[in-house]
Ligand SMILES: Nc1ncnc2c1ncn2[C@@H]1O[C@H](COP(=O)(O)OP(=O)(O)OP(=O)(O)O)[C@@H](O)[C@H]1O
């Protein structure tokens with residue numbers, strides 16, 4: 001046992017430095033508010049951020065690619081993953097099952113890389129039980145319910161029945177916003193992207209500063 005702060009010690013020339021464990025950035029919203037749009041923009045300009053690719057039993061939408069957007073699996077495979085503790089969190093959302101594969105996320109975080117999750121409030125609650133201060137939760141709200149419905153229709157990837165079902169669930173999902181650390185209203189998409197990017201930058205700096213301080217304290221203790 002040591003009393004060192006979390007993180008691996010650098011064995012190089014500056015051996016008092018402590019590497020930061022990656023943070024977990026969660027984006028949640030009612031369906032159609034813009035999580036995937038914001039996610040794509042954040043990932044495009046940020047090499048230190050990677051996406052947690054979920055598994056789902058939902059059939060692929062036109063244009064979705066297995067392994068990039070989701071890993072598309074059947075219910076039997078999903079149950080096997082749950083039984084083997086292969087998922088960090090999992091939930092039933094809109095009549096389908098979704099989950100976050102454990103292995104890739106743990107590897108990325110241990111390497112000091114940040115991981116982005118596009119998951120619902122149920123999954124976020126489960127991550128919060130174990131992630132502690134690694135977790136940063138952002139809830140994205142649409143400017144209005146009418147605009148949310150318009151976006152679901154103009155995305156043109158779900159049937160009218162699916163859109164109706166998702167709209168019927170939207171108010172209940174939005175009632176979970178107080179469980180999040182930040183709220184972003186996605187009115188103008190570039191502004192929403194800039195807002196989430198600013199949150200990520202601030203949270204990274206905060207962690208870096210804490211570790212800089214911890215490294216400094218180690219050095220002052222006179223470690224050789
Ligand atoms: N600020 C915005 N203004 C207008 N349209 C937008 C805006 N943000 C996103 N959209 C559009 O709204 C639709 C839904 O966005 P997106 O697919 O990103 O939502 P989502 O929250 O990821 O949905 P789901 O939870 O169903 O995956 C898309 O067609 C997207 O281009």
Ligand SMILES: Nc1nc2c(ncn2[C@@H]2O[C@H](COP(=O)(O)O)[C@@H](O)[C@H]2O)c(=O)[nH]1
Pocket residue numbers: 028029030031035054055058089090091093094098099100118119120121122123124
């Ligand atoms: N708890 C989890 N929720 C997830 C996961 N992956 C996606 N989702 C959420 O499901 C809905 C619907 O997504 P869609 O792609 O079918 O439109 C949306 O709220 C996602 O955020 C997951 O691994 N766990």
